[in-house]
Every structure is written in C-alpha cells, then in structure tokens.
Amino acid sequence: MSDASLPVVLGRYGELWLKGKNRIDFERVLVANARVALAELDPEASVEREHGLLVVRPTRRVHDVARRLQDVFGLVSLSIARPAPSEPDALVPVAHAVLREALDEHPLGRAVRFRVSTKRAEKRFPLTSPELDRYVAERLPAELAARVEVDLTEPELELGIHVRTRTSYVFAARLAGAGGLPVGTVGRGIVLLSGGIDSPVAAWMTMKRGCEAVLLSFHSRPWVGEGFERKVERLARSLARFQPRTRLVLAPLAEIQLAIRDSAPAPYRTVLYRRMMQRIACRLAREERAGAVVTGESLGQVASQTLENLARIEEAGELPVLRPLIGFDKTETIALARRIGTFELSIENEPDCCTVFQPERPIIRGRAADCEAAEARLDVEALVTAAFEARRTLAITP
Amino acid sequence: MGPIYLDHAATTPLAPEARAAMAPFLTEEFGNPSSRHAVGVRAARALEEARRHVARLTGATPDDVVFTSGGTEANNLAVLGLARAQARHGRHVLVGPTEHPCVRDAARALVEEGFEVETLSLDARGGLDLEQARARLRADTVLVAQMLVNNEFGTIYPLARLARLVRASAPHARLHVDAVQAAGKLELSLGELGAHSLAVSAHKFRGPKGAGALALAPGVRPRPLLFGGAQERGLRSGTENVAGIVGLGVAAELAERGLARAQAHFAERRAQLRAALARVEGAELLEPGGSEGVAPAICSLLLPGPPAEAWQHHLEARELYVSVGSACQAKKGGVSPALLALGLDERRAKSVLRLSFGRETSAAEVDAAVDALGAVARELRA
Numbered sequence: 085m086s087d088a089s090l091p092v093v094l095g096r097y098g099e100l101w102l103k104g105k106n107r108i109d110f111e112r113v114l115v116a117n118a119r120v121a122l123a124e125l126d127p128e129a130s131v132e133r134e135h136g137l138l139v140v141r142p143t144r145r146v147h148d149v150a151r152r153l154q155d156v157f158g159l160v161s162l163s164i165a166r167p168a169p170s171e172p173d174a175l176v177p178v179a180h181a182v183l184r185e186a187l188d189e190h191p192l193g194r195a196v197r198f199r200v201s202t203k204r205a206e207k208r209f210p211l212t213s214p215e216l217d218r219y220v221a222e223r224l225p226a227e228l229a230a231r232v233e234v235d236l237t238e239p240e241l242e243l244g245i246h247v248r249t250r251t252s253y254v255f256a257a258r259l260a261g262a263g264g265l266p267v268g269t270v271g272r273g274i275v276l277l278s279g280g281i282d283s284p285v286a287a288w289m290t291m292k293r294g295c296e297a298v299l300l301s302f303h304s305r306p307w308v309g310e311g312f313e314r315k316v317e318r319l320a321r322s323l324a325r326f327q328p329r330t331r332l333v334l335a336p337l338a339e340i341q342l343a344i345r346d347s348a349p350a351p352y353r354t355v356l357y358r359r360m361m362q363r364i365a366c367r368l369a370r371e372e373r374a375g376a377v378v379t380g381e382s383l384g385q386v387a388s389q390t391l392e393n394l395a396r397i398e399e400a401g402e403l404p405v406l407r408p409l410i411g412f413d414k415t416e417t418i419a420l421a422r423r424i425g426t427f428e429l430s431i432e433n434e435p436d437c438c439t440v441f442q443p444e445r446p447i448i449r450g451r452a453a454d455c456e457a458a459e460a461r462l463d464v465e466a467l468v469t470a471a472f473e474a475r476r477t478l479a480i481t482p
Numbered sequence: 483m484g485p486i487y488l489d490h491a492a493t494t495p496l497a498p499e500a501r502a503a504m505a506p507f508l509t510e511e512f513g514n515p516s517s518r519h520a521v522g523v524r525a526a527r528a529l530e531e532a533r534r535h536v537a538r539l540t541g542a543t544p545d546d547v548v549f550t551s552g553g554t555e556a557n558n559l560a561v562l563g564l565a566r567a568q569a570r571h572g573r574h575v576l577v578g579p580t581e582h583p584c585v586r587d588a589a590r591a592l593v594e595e596g597f598e599v600e601t602l603s604l605d606a607r608g609g610l611d612l613e614q615a616r617a618r619l620r621a622d623t624v625l626v627a628q629m630l631v632n633n634e635f636g637t638i639y640p641l642a643r644l645a646r647l648v649r650a651s652a653p654h655a656r657l658h659v660d661a662v663q664a665a666g667k668l669e670l671s672l673g674e675l676g677a678h679s680l681a682v683s684a685h686k687f688r689g690p691k692g693a694g695a696l697a698l699a700p701g702v703r704p705r706p707l708l709f710g711g712a713q714e715r716g717l718r719s720g721t722e723n724v725a726g727i728v729g730l731g732v733a734a735e736l737a738e739r740g741l742a743r744a745q746a747h748f749a750e751r752r753a754q755l756r757a758a759l760a761r762v763e764g765a766e767l768l769e770p771g772g773s774e775g776v777a778p779a780i781c782s783l784l785l786p787g788p789p790a791e792a793w794q795h796h797l798e799a800r801e802l803y804v805s806v807g808s809a810c811q812a813k814k815g816g817v818s819p820a821l822l823a824l825g826l827d828e829r830r831a832k833s834v835l836r837l838s839f840g841r842e843t844s845a846a847e848v849d850a851a852v853d854a855l856g857a858v859a860r861e862l863r864a
Contacts, residue, residue, distance in 0.1 A: 124538075147673035148541045188646035192616065310523040318530070322545065425545060425700065428715055 091164050093150045094246070094253055095138030095261065098160040113266040114138065114158045120328035121156050122149060124482075134248060135205045150259060155325045157292050158269075159261035163244065165253035172211055172219055175245065179220045179254050180228060183243055186256035187231055190241065197235035204247040216245060265294030267327040272296040272374040273406065274365045277332070279315045279436045282380030282409055284323055284426040285417050289408035290378045291326045298372050299323070299330065299480075300365055302337040304437035315434045320480040322426050335364055335475040337437045340467050344441075348458035351447040354438070355393050356458060359400035363468045366401035368475075377401060382409045382417070392449040399452065485801040486847045486854075490686075491633055491663060491780050491838035492805055497688035497736055500729040504690065507725035515722050516711060525724050532731025539734040540661075540680050540697035541671030548717045549727050552694040553662040553683030554584040555707075557627075559696050559718065560658040560679045561588040563704025565597060565625040571654035572622025573597040576615070578629055578639070579604045580820045585627050585660055602628070604823040608770020610639045612647065619651035626657050630675070631664040634820055634836055636780030637771035638668065645676025656702065662686055662694075666737035666744060666841075667777040678702045682734075684726065688841065689733030693726035744841060745778075751839045751848050752778035758852040759783070762859050768834065770824050779839045783855075787862050789832040796858040802851050805836045 097114060111133050118131045118138060128143045138159065142149040150164050168178035179200070190196045200220045202213040211219055220243070221234060232241070246253045275287040275297040287297045301316040313334060324330035337357065344356045365377045381389050398405045409417055421427035447454075487495075507528065513521035515529050530544070537544040550556040565575055577589045579602050589599045600618055605611040610628070619626075626648050631638055641659060648657050656678040661670050666687030672680055679702060683694040696704075703717065710719030737744070759765050764786030769776055785793055790806040797804055821831035837851065 144669065145541065145671050145674055147676075148671050151673050185646070188643060189650045191651045309518045310520055311518045311526075314523055314526060314530075425543065428545065 089167070090142065091146045091166050092253065093140040093142065093146065093153060094163045094165050094255065095140065095153055095156075095159040096161045097136075097138065097158050098263070110158065110266060110269055113268045114156070117158070117266050117268065117328045118153060118156050121152055121325075125149060125152055137246065139253075153261075154259055155262055156266075157262050157264035157294065157326065158266035160263055161261045162259040163253075163255035163257060164259075165244075165246070165255035167251045167253055170206060170209060170247055170250055170252045172216065175216070175252060175254065176220055176223050179243060179245065180223075180225060182254045182256050183224070183228055183232075183241075186241055186243070187228065190231075192231075195233040196231060197238060197240045198232035198243070199234060199236050199239040199241075200243045200245065202245040202247060206247050206249045209247050213247075216247065220245070262292065262326070264292035267291050267294055267296050270294035272298060272372060273376045273378045274298050274300050274369045274372065274374045275378040276361060276365060276380070277301045277316055277319060278380070278438070279312060279319070279430065279434055280380065281414075281421050281427060281430040282382065282417055284319050284380075284430060285420050285424065286378055286380035286408045287323050288326060288420070288424050288426075290406065291323075295376075296327055296329070297323070297378070298368070298374060299332045300368055301332065301334050302361055302364075302437045303334055304338040304341060304440045305336060307338055307341075307440045308435050308437060311434050312436050315429065315432060317478065317480070319426055319429055320478075321482060322424070322429060324480045324482045330480040332478045332480050333368060333475050334478070335471050337361070337471065338440070340471055341437070341440050343462050343467060344458075347461040349454070350443040351445055352450060352454060352458055353441060353443050354446045355396050355450040356455065357438070358397045359455065359459070360464075360468060360471075362397050362401040362405070363464070364472050366403050367468065367472045369403055374403075376404050376406045378406045378408065380409055381407045382412050382414075390448055392451070393447070396450040396452060396455050483846065483850045485803065486851055487803045488837040488839065488843065488847070488851055489803050489805050490840035490843070491836065493685045493691065494688045494840050495842065496685075496690055496729070497733055499736060500689055500732040503732045504725040504729040507728050511724075513724075515724060516713065525722075528724060528728050529722055532727045532734075535731040535734040535738070536682070536695045536697065539665065539670060539738045540682065540695075541673045542680075542697035543700065545715075546698040546700060546702075548696045548698065548714045549722060549730070550694045550696055550718060551692055551723065553582075553660070553681055553686070554694075556681035556683070556694045556696040557582065557584045557658075557660050557662075558588045559704055559707055560656075560681055561585055561625065561627055562592065562707060563717075564656040564658060564679060564702070565589075565592050566595075566705040567703060568624035568654055568656060569595075569597075572620070572624050574620050574623040575599045575625045575627075576602055576618055576623060577627045578602050579610065579823065580632055580634070580818075581627060581629055582633065582660060582662070585629070585658075589625075589627060604770075604820065606825075608635070608637065608820065608824045610644065612640065612643060615644060616647045616651060619648060619655070621652065621654075623648075623652035623655045626652070626655050627660065628657070629660040629663070630670075631661070631667060631777045631780070632771075632820065633663045633780070634818055634834075635768055635770055635782045636663075636777040637769075638664075638775050638777055639771075641675040641677065649676070663780065664777065665734075666741070667748065667779050668745075669741060672697060672699050679704070684730035684733050687733050687737045690726050690729040693723055693730040695730065740841070747841065748777070748779040748839055751843055751845070752781060754845060754848050755781055755837070755852065758849060759855075761852055762855045765855065765859070768824070770820070781837045781839075783835045783837065784826075784830065785833045785835055786859070787833070790835045792862060793833075793835050793855075793858060796861060797854055800854045800857070802854045804851075805838075806834070
C-alpha cells in the first residue's frame with residue numbers, strides 16, 4: 085500500500101528520438117526493470133508511467149529507493165518529490181515545505197539564488213507555468229523569503245513543479261540516472277568474465293546499452309581453488325544490480341589446458357586457450373540466443389592483445405566479438421570500475437585459469453596457420469563439447 | 483512469576499535462530515575464511531551471507547560492511563578512522579551531547595593528534611539543539627558523531643536534518659551514527675539518515691556478544707585501527723569471528739524482517755507501563771526530546787525517595803532486573819549528562835531507573851514489574 089502523503093521518486097528517461105513501438109517497448113521494459121530492482125527493498129512500491137515520467141511510490145526508505153533506481157539503465161535523472169493536489173493553493177504549502185528542507189542544504193548568512201520552474205502536462209490547470217512560478221514565489225513565508233533571492237538565469241536552488249491532472253509533484257534536487265537503455269531492449273550477449281578489472285566494466289557497458297549480459301567464466305579446477313569461483317560469483321553479484329536477471333555460467337577449462345600444454349608450442353598457449361573460450365562462448369550463445377560475445381579486451385593493453393591475437397581469437401567462433409573497452413586506457417577503466425563498485429573486488433589477489441601453465445613468453449603476433457596446426461593435433465570438437473556440457477549455471481541476485 | 487529481565491538495552495538474549503545458525507561454526511565448520519581451500523571457502527561464504535543481511539539492515543551495499551568485535555570497535559573505527567582519513571581537510575570534530583563513552587572518549591583521544599573536539603548541546607526539551615549544531619559546523623569540520631537513539635530515554639535524534647546541515651556547512655565532514663540502540667527498533671538506513679557510517683552491535687538485537695559492524699556509504703573508507711592480514715578489505719585485520727558474525731547476520735535478518743511487529747510490540751508495552759505507573763506514587767516516565775519521538779522499548783523512570791541503586795537492588799531481591807542509567811554509565815559511577823541537561827538536580831538525576839523491553843517481554847511481565855515497583859516504593863518509604 086502506498087501512502088499518498090509519502091514522497092515519491094520521479095524518473096526521467098531520455099532517448100526522445102524513440103518513436104512508436106520502440107518507445108512503447110522501451111517504457112514497458114523500463115517499468116518492469118524498475119519493479120525488479122525494487123523487489124527486495126520495497127516490494128510494495130508502485131511503479132507507473134505517467135506522461136513520459138516514471139513515477140515510483142515507495143512505502144518505505146524513499147532515499148534508498150531513489151538510490152537503487154540510479155542503477156536502472158534508461159533513466160537519465162531522478163528526483164525525490166512530494167505529491168500535492170493539482171490546485172494552486174494546495175501546491176503552495178507543499179512547495180514551501182520542500183523549499184524549507186532544501187534550504188537546510190545551504191549555509192546561513194547569504195541569500196540563496198532561487199527560482200521556481202513549473203512544467204505543465206495538465207493544460208486545464210488555472211495558471212500558466214510562469215504564473216504558477218510567480219504564485220509560489222510571491223507567497224513565501226517571511227522566514228523563507230529572507231533566505232532567498234530570485235534568480236531566473238543562474239539559480240543554485242531550483243524548485244521544480246510537475247503539474248499533472250490530479251496529483252502534481254514538487255522537488256528541489258535531481259540525482260543522476262545511469263543513462264543508457266533499459267536492459268533487454270537490445271537483445272543478449274555472452275560476456276566473458278575473468279576475475280580482473282576489465283571484464284566487469286565491459287559487462288556493465290554492455291548492459292548500459294540495453295543488452296542483457298549472460299556472464300561466462302572459466303575455472304581450472306583442480307589447478308585453481310574454489311576461491312576463484314567465489315570471487316567471480318561476488319563480481320557477478322555486484323553486476324546483478326544493473327539488470328533484472330543475471331546468470332553466471334561456470335565452465336571447466338583444465339582438461340583443455342592440459343591438452344594444449346601437451347600438444348602445442350608453449351608461446352601459443354594463451355591464444356589457444358582463448359580460442360577455446362571463444363568456441364564455448366559461441367556454443368552458449370547459440371543456446372541462449374545471444375547475438376554477440378563481449379570481452380574486456382583493450383587494444384595493446386597487454387602483449388597478447390595485439391591486432392593479430394585479437395583476430396586469432398575472434399576467428400575461432402562464428403559470432404561478432406564486442407570489445408566495449410577497446411579504446412580505453414587502464415586509468416579510464418579503473419575509474420569506471422570504481423564507480424560501478426567492482427574495483428576493490430577485482431584487485432583481490434586470487435589465482436585464475438590464465439595462470440595455469442602460463443608461458444614465459446606468450447606469442448605477440450599469433451599466426452592463423454600456427455594456431456590451426458596446433459589445433460589439428462587436438463580433438464577440438466570433443467574438448468569444447470565436454471567443457472560445455474560440464475558447465476554449471478548459477479542464478480545471481482545482488 | 484519467575485525472574486523478569488527488563489534490561490534489554492544492556493543486552494538481549496540470543497535468538498534461537500541465531501544460535502542454531504552459529505552452532506556448526508563452533509564445531510565442524512571451523513575453517514579460516516582466508517584459506518583458499520574448500521573448508522575456508524565455506525566459512526568465507528558464511529561471512530558473505532551475513533554481510534548481505536547486515537547490508538540490508540543498514541541500507542548499505544554488502545561491499546561496504548565491515549565486521550568488528552562489536553559496537554565499541556565499530557564506533558572507534560568510525561571516529562578515529564574517519565577523522566584521520568579526512569585530516570587533510572581539517573581537524574575539527576563534533577560529538578553529540580549524549581554519546582556513549584566509546585564515541586566520546588575515542589573523540590577525546592583525537593585531541594592528542596591535534597584535533598579540536600567540541601560537544602553539541604541539548605535544547606531545553608532534551609532534544610538535540612540543531613541551531614547550536616549549525617553554528618558549530620565549520621569548513622574544517624571533518625567528523626560529526628551523533629547517536630540515533632538515546633540509550634537512557636529512547637529519544638530519537640533528528641539525524642536526517644542534522645545531515646542536511648552538515649552537508650551545507652561542513653562539506654568535508656563525515657557524519658557517523660551510533661545506531662547501537664536503534665537496531666531492531668527503528669528502520670536503519672544510511673541513505674535515509676544521510677549518514678556516512680553507522681555502527682551496530684549484534685547483542686543489542688538478539689545476536690551474540692563479540693560481533694558488530696560498521697556500515698559505510700559508498701566510497702567512504704576509514705583508516706584502519708588494526709593491521710595484519712588485510713581481512714575486511716584491509717579495514718579490519720584479524721581472523722574473523724565466523725560464528726559470531728553468522729549470528730549477527732541472522733539477528734540482522736530477524737530484526738529487518740520483524741521490524742513492524744517489534745515496533746508495535748514495544749509501543750504496546752510502553753503504553754501499558756505508562757498507564758500502570760499510576761499505581762506507583764511519585765513515579766514519572768521521562769520523555770525528553772523533540773519531534774522525532776521516542777523508541778518505545780527504552781523507558782526511564784524518575785522515582786521518588788532514595789537513589790536508584792537502592793531501587794535497583796530492592797527490585798533485584800524480587801527478581802526484577804533493571805538498570806540505573808545505562809550499564810556503561812553505571813560502571814563509571816557518574817551522573818548522566820542528559821539528565822542534568824534536562825534540568826534535574828544531581829540528587830534527582832540519581833533517582834532514575836531504566837527499564838528496557840525485549841521481543842520476549844510479555845504484558846504479564848510488565849504488569850508484574852509495576853507491582854514490584856509499587857511494593858518497593860512502600861518498602862523504601864517505611
């Protein structure tokens with residue numbers, strides 16, 4: 085049950101170029117994703133669409149609800165707002181209460197530059213937008229009037245009023261939204277998740293553009309312990325905040341690594357491991373009806389991420405490989421990882437599958453013929469099938 | 483009627499669910515969470531689950547929860563650690579007027595490091611004086627520590643409003659909230675309070691002693707107090723008290739899930755106590771504070787006649803266990819500053835008894851407690 089006097093959270097969505105069916109899909113998915121995002125924090129909250137605005141009526145923890153919605157892709161900005169009946173004289177006291185609270189955020193001793201900004205969706209409202217702006221500003225009680233001066237061009241404090249048919253909304257601040265597109269409007273991708281800094285950021289960027297990320301990780305038991313799986317599980321949990329449903333698929337790589345160790349030149353091991361990962365990812369993609377494989381690779385970041393090696397890896401599968409970080413410097417990726425909240429986890433020291441039989445000098449410019457020659461000595465199909473069949477799928481919640 | 487325990491603000495009995503969840507970690511699941519093998523990983527997973535429960539209780543994300551040995555350590559870590567982490571912005575610290583010694587004395591210890599420490603005031607009604615707080619805030623204020631629920635009266639302090647004033651006048655300040663008495667009684671949320679850190683202690687809400695947590699807002703990191711194996715992301719080294727933390731997690735889950743029922747239960751008991759108190763001549767329920775109200779589980783009674791110690795021990799003889807002020811205050815033997823701020827003289831301030839309810843406290847127990855108070859009142863007068 086929503087209490088009519090409790091504050092609400094307004095979410096604004098951009099991408100205004102969206103028209104017709106695209107727009108309807110966008111809004112439908114956005115509403116559904118917002119509901120899932122709040123399922124644990126406030127399952128009773130109502131989430132609705134009102135004239136191009138997402139209106140969430142929480143039953144508790146309004147600030148936490150707003151903060152949770154900041155992780156939902158598709159919202160450009162959010163405001164915590166107070167509802168009021170859509171009549172000028174009912175709006176005025178609510179606007180003043182919101183202003184009084186907002187003024188707490190400004191130090192005393194100097195007038196705060198202030199304005200009222202009305203937006204009307206309800207054109208039958210008796211006052212025009214500028215008239216309501218003035219109506220509210222002219223009726224400030226003395227103690228509030230003494231603390232502000234009207235400044236229409238460069239206000240520090242903007243009191244927003246959205247006038248709607250029955251209930252209008254008053255707010256004083258905007259929170260940044262996550263931007264992007266609602267996850268699920270742009271299909272699905274298989275994201276290769278290692279324990280490192282880059283791949284969680286790549287997963288986040290995939291989701292940001294509306295693409296559901298199915299996470300795929302490889303473990304090398306018994307060469308590497310369960311700690312690695314726990315680490316990727318925790319990373320997956322951090323990422324699960326950003327999409328309505330998250331699955332982590334764990335596939336074993338050790339058999340494949342042994343086979344490669346025993347039959348391929350040592351410098352080619354890393355590139356051959358990755359070709360196998362690519363094949364398994366494509367197999368999973370087929371089953372999941374995913375349209376792409378996503379990696380955290382960035383050009384030239386480590387010796388193995390050369391144009392040649394990236395080509396060798398991509399050739400092994402039939403799907404396009406998306407590399408959202410391709411042009412990022414490490415510092416840029418780290419800054420984003422901190423913002424997303426995966427950085428501290430990523431740097432926890434935990435051996436992963438790449439460290440198993442790691443060659444001292446990996447090949448820098450792998451050649452296709454050499455890869456194929458090495459793989460000719462392996463039963464690639466059987467190895468890939470065995471690893472794929474042995475995968476485990478975990479449903480991950482934040 | 484058997485013994486009646488009305489001192490839940492000092493400590494609570496362990497919830498059976500918490501005890502059951504802890505048992506394996508005191509026996510066969512003895513792993514070290516830092517070990518890389520399966521025995522260790524199982525312990526580490528148990529910590530993660532507890533972390534999620536504490537995160538939910540406090541409105542933090544799991545990655546921002548630091549387990550400690552209890553409320554005292556959580557408060558020390560916040561006060562010392564956050565002040566030190568912010569010291570490049572200034573060295574001015576404000577502490578609330580009625581803080582627990584683990585906050586007040588930790589802040590006092592900062593003086594030796596060149597910090598200037600001031601104490602906020604109560605207003606005439608015994609609430610937090612926000613106008614005075616606003617006047618004390620400065621550009622070089624780096625820490626404000628204020629409890630959420632007063633441990634003697636249950637007064638709820640206006641944290642959200644204080645947070646806004648802090649953001650306005652002291653942009654570098656961290657706002658730390660000692661929520662030890664609030665957990666299980668109020669909704670706790672860093673976001674709603676506008677706080678940077680929040681301390682809880684398991685044994686105050688039906689968890690075990692020796693486990694607590696500091697919940698942090700995103701990006702807020704105190705300097706550690708303990709160094710070593712870099713557990714808790716380097717914020718609190720030392721092998722984790724796995725069983726205790728598991729108990730904390732379960733208690734947090736129970737507190738979060740049962741909050742609405744607990745609040746109704748405590749409100750009922752307080753109303754009952756207030757009504758029945760008419761039977762004890764000269765006794766008065768103290769309810770200082772302001773608009774935010776009171777946590778009904780904590781009741782302070784002003785009693786006629788001899789000091790509260792005499793009441794306490796006469797009641798003890800009738801198997802009713804209550805406390806004089808808070809247990810921590812009692813150990814130090816002083817008079818509560820909150821009582822003096824209320825305008826009680828020293829003699830009257832020593833006649834205050836605290837009754838605090840738990841989830842198990844029944845109506846019959848409250849009734850019997852008031853009977854015992856009435857009987858002791860007659861004894862002490864005779």
